Amino acid sequence: SFRSSTSPCQTSSRALAEAMQRHLFFSQAKSPSLATRHDHYRCLALAVRDRLLHNWVDTAETYTQAQVRTAVYLSAEYLLGPHLDNNLVNLGLRQEAEQACHELGLDLEELIREEPEPGLGNGGLGRLAACFQESMATLELPAIGYGIRYEFGIFRQQITTQGQQESTDSWLAQGNPWEVIRPEWSYPVTIGNHTVIGVAYDTPILGYGVRTTNTLRLWAASAPEALDFASFNAGDYTKAVLHKMQSETLSKVLYPNDEPEQGKRLRLSQQIFFVSCSLQDMFRILRGQGLPAREFHRKFAVQLNDTHPAIAVAELMRLLLDEHRLDWDTAWGVTTASLSYTNHTLLPEALETWGIDLFQQLLPRQLEIIYEINARFLRMARIRYPGQPDKLARLSLIEEGPHRKVRMANLAVVGCHHTNGVAELHSELLRRHVLADFAELWPDRFTNVTNGVTPRRWMAVANPALANLLDDVIGSHWRRDLTHLQALGKHTGDDAFLQRWRGVRDASKQRLVQHIHQTQGILLDHSSLFDVQVKRIHEYKRQHLAALHVVERYLRLRNGEDLPPRTVIFGGKAAPGYAMAKLIIRLIVGIAEIVNMDPAMAGRLRVVFVPNFSVSLGQLIYPAVDLSEQISTAGKEASGTGNMKMALNGALTIGTLDGANIEIRDQVGADNFFLFGHTAEQIHEFDRMGYHPMPWIEKDPIVREVIELIGSGHFSEGDRDLFHPLLANLTSHDPFKVMADIGDYRQAQNHVDACWQDPSRWARMSVANTMGCGFFSSDRSIQEYAERIWKVAPVPVEATT
Ligand code: 26Q
Structure with missing residues (x-):
């Protein structure tokens, strides 16, 4: 057969x-x-x-x-890559x-x-979801991922002298051989007075070296009727197809923001759409196993990837109450026993809220349920905190004021049995600041699961030469158990090994040189230090700090200083509506233009902005990184995962004590990490006492010269106004404290230069980084979720067909 x-x-x-x-x-x-x-x-x-x-x-x-217990991952984004x-x-x-x-x-x-590549995500959060799917399959965990089959993923970015230009990403234009449509599994979702149908598209998620092949099920929106025949027969053809078009708009495009925008009706519709389809599908599976609705929490452990699917708290209640006729207390018990929530942000402005009016229009029954949850919750809290109305106001699921809002993070914490952060510092700051009132109320609900990345895609696929070398030296087990990398410790004194190590790294750099030459016509020197910052463009990530340092090197080189050759590579997308992020791209492009043209910089300094950073480009770039820039303002980056991918592939990090940087430094050793900058606590203190950049600038003549040069139009064809908003910000109220950290950053960069001058020392530091990164496998993260939060165990797959 x-x-x-x-x-x-x-x-x-x-x-x-x-x-x-x-x-x-x-x-x-x-x-x-x-x-x-x-x-x-x-x-x-x-x-x-x-x-x-x-x-x-x-x-x-x-x-x-x-009839296995199953982990369910609900995420609005999956940045799968090819x-x-x-x-x-x-x-x-x-x-x-x-x-x-x-x-x-x-x-x-x-x-x-x-x-x-299916770019169905913005950045870290979406890529994490993809790494987690692969790890769940590799660990043979029964798991389903649910999300949205966006017809257009994250926009394509082109870079011109004008900065970022966006165009649509038609990833499905030539068809998709990796998906199977399941028209038999489709569900109605009512939003306002419209009903749309969600149709399942399944993509297989393969475990490494096991039979387990799990399913990622993405929902595409379709209209219940292709045509409104009444309109059609009356000759109004536009109206006849209007509802179909409106319905299909739901899964048309991924929102390209990595922070919530106020009040976008379509975004809330997307959320309820995929959450409701997913929950209805789970009830279908439950029924198929002959289990009643009140057993839902025994069958499923449901992880909410940030608050984007947090409407699940109300929707699961609605389905249990209205469709399955459970009483409130039983339904609430099932809901809170099923759901758990991962927070991915510390920026208060990035916490999701929805205006009551919009909610009332689109989801009146779910809002009614949220009010009831809130009333019962506050009744309990009032007993615990008598005479503390401020505390109750902070705990409430509703933000009061002229425009009342639903607070999705509060809804998630109240409706879930666990809430976790994504790195130790982040979880600590959640408990101490962002969610402090909840942590006081329910200390046991809060936990940490430090992020990880899959060694299959980020080493075996992205860096086959390194994979081969590892196989030769420590055997091949690292692919399933990344802690085996520790065994490299026995070889750090072996010169032949270090030679091979450098050979592998050099080949990766040459591959990247070739790509950049072919695509951008810029010829780089593979023997120079590759200094790389690739990630979404954000003020808190401080690409402008790295850019200012590049200008400083340019000035120092022009002054005749002898600095080791460097290639500084940037990449990343800016949210289309984020003007300051787009201006930062223009600054980098402007600097690149001047530096790369200047004969005095030849062989000493090159600056490149790689357009359209993506998973595929990450696979090409991460193995070629010597210096990984992880320079966010302390206390702002929840975790970071690019930091792990680079260190794992042998890059050294220059970084702040932020997110997972702290744990990376602990694992690879402080001597193998270039630390700089104020701590989260010191930054917090600046905010309390008032932050003033001017004193920092006054005692730093170099930074003054850098700012003056940018302000003079040197990098903007004489335009003195272009970068004004950026410079004004840095010199007045800068919430991200660039000037407070730039002096220390310079010192750390000087230390980088000194270490780079000793190639065998650098090679040993590089090995130490790979060696220490075994902890940052997403297999370890998933094992923690499975054991501590989900209570889901592996189920090896038998050959049955
Ligand atoms: C929300 C509402 C409306 C529109 C958009 C959004 C939205 C979309 C995407 C909000 C946030 C995101 C993405 C956030 C993100 O990627 N966070 C990153 O998550 C990583 C994985 O945990 C961390 O490593 C990063 O530190 C964190 O920034």
């Missing part, structure tokens, strides 16, 4: 090549002479898909038969695919680059 012909044991390069040829005819309907590179990519993708279907079907069958290479690695088919392509006269790497 066709099944035995694709069973794993018969998978060989020959069979894979034949399968590709079959798909060219039967799926692409083409002869070889007409086939495009994209056709060949699709043929390989489909051939690989054929080979994972057994595992996928067996996994679903195993979970159904065993599937092909990752799936080949996780299936153990990478070499066969290379050979098969070779036999067909194709280049595997070229085909891998053909895949448009």
Whole structure:
């Protein structure tokens, strides 16, 4: 049968090549002479898909038969990145695919680059969700991820002299071989006086070296009726299709902001849309197992990825009360026993709220339920805190005032059994500041789970040369248990090993040099220090601090100082409505233009802004980083995960005591980390006492010169006004305290230069970074969630089909 012909044991390069040829005819309907590179990519993708279907079907069958407790991840974003290479690695088919392509006269790497990446996320939060899916599968945990199948993902970024230009990301334009539509699983969601239908699209999530293949189920919005026939028959064709268009708008596009915008009706609609579909699907699964609604919490542990799905608290209550007829107390017990919440931010302005009016319009029944939850909660709190109306006002799910609002974080904490932060410092600050009143009320609900990243994508796929070296030196177990990296400790004194290490790193840098040369026409020197900051552009991440330092190096070099050659690489998207972030991009581009043109900078300093930073570009860039810039104002970056990806691949970090930087420094050793800057506590103290940049500037002649040069129009074709808003901010009220940290940053950078001058010392520090990063596997994070929060255990998948 066709099944035995694709069973794993018969998978060989020959069979894979034949399968590709079959798909060219039967799926692409083409002869070889007409086939495009994209056709060949699709043929390989489909051939690989054929080979994972057994595992996928067996996994679903195993979970159904065993009636297992299941982890459910609810996230509005999944920044998956391309599937092909990752799936080949996780299936153990990478070499066969290379050979098969070779036999067909194709280049595997070229085909891998053909895949448009599903950019269904903004940055860290979305990428974390993707790493977590892969780790849950690798750990053989029964799990489902639910989200939205955005037709357009995060916008494509082009960089011109004008700065960032956005265009739409049509990732589905050429079809998607990795998804399966499930029209039989679709659910109605009523929003205001409209009902839309959510249709399931499933994507397989492969564990590494195991049969487990979990499902990521994304909802696409469709209209209950394609046409309003009354309008159609009356000749009003526009009106006839209006409702269909309005419905489909729901899953049309990802919001490109990584902070909430006020009152966007469509965004709230997206949230209830995917949350309601997901919960209805869970009840369908529950029913399929013959379990009653009141057992929901026994079957499912549901993790809320930030407050974007926090409406689940009210929607689950609504379904239990109205559809499944449970009484309030039972329903509340089920809800709070099912849900748990991860917070990803410390910026108070980034806490999500929704105006009562909008809520009332779109979700009147859910609002009624929120009022009832709040009334019962405050009744309890009033007994605990008699005569403390201020405290009760802070705890309330409703923000009072002229425009009353629902506070989604408060709703999440009240409706969940656990709330966690994503790094030690972040969790501590949640308990002490952002959610202090709740932490006092329910100390046991608060916990930390430090983020992690998957070593499969971020080492095995992104850095195969390093993976090979590790296999030779410490064996291959690190892919499943990253703590094995500790074993590198025995080799730090081995010169032959250090030579190979440097060879691997140099090859990665050359690969990046080639890419930047081909795409931007800039030729970089791979032997220079690669100093990299890639992440969303945000004032709190302080790309402008790094930019000011570049200008300082430019001045010092022009003054004849001898500094070791550096290549400074920036990348990242700015939210389209975030003017200051866009101005920071213009500053970097302006600096790059002047520096790269100046003959005096040749061989000493280069500045590059890599456009359209993405998962694929991350895979290319992270292995090539010598110096990882993690320079956020202390107390502002919840965790960071790019910091982990770079250190894991052998970069040294220059960083503040913020987010997971602190834990990275603890793990790799303070001697192998370039620390600078004020602590979160000191920054907090600035805010309490009043922060004034001028005294810092007055005692720092270099920074004055830098600011004057930028203000003179040197980097803006003589335009003295362009950067004024940025400079005015830095010199007056700057909430991110750039001037307070820039002196210490300079000293740390000088120390970087000194260490770089000693290549074997740098190599040993690099090894120490990789070696110490075993803790930052997302497998470890997921194990903590599974054991401490979800109480979900592994279930190995049997071959059943
Ligand atoms: C909310 C409402 C309306 C529109 C947009 C949003 C929105 C969307 C995305 C708000 C926030 C985000 C993304 C936040 C994010 O990526 N946070 C990062 O999460 C990482 C994973 O935990 C951390 O490592 C980073 O420190 C944190 O910034």
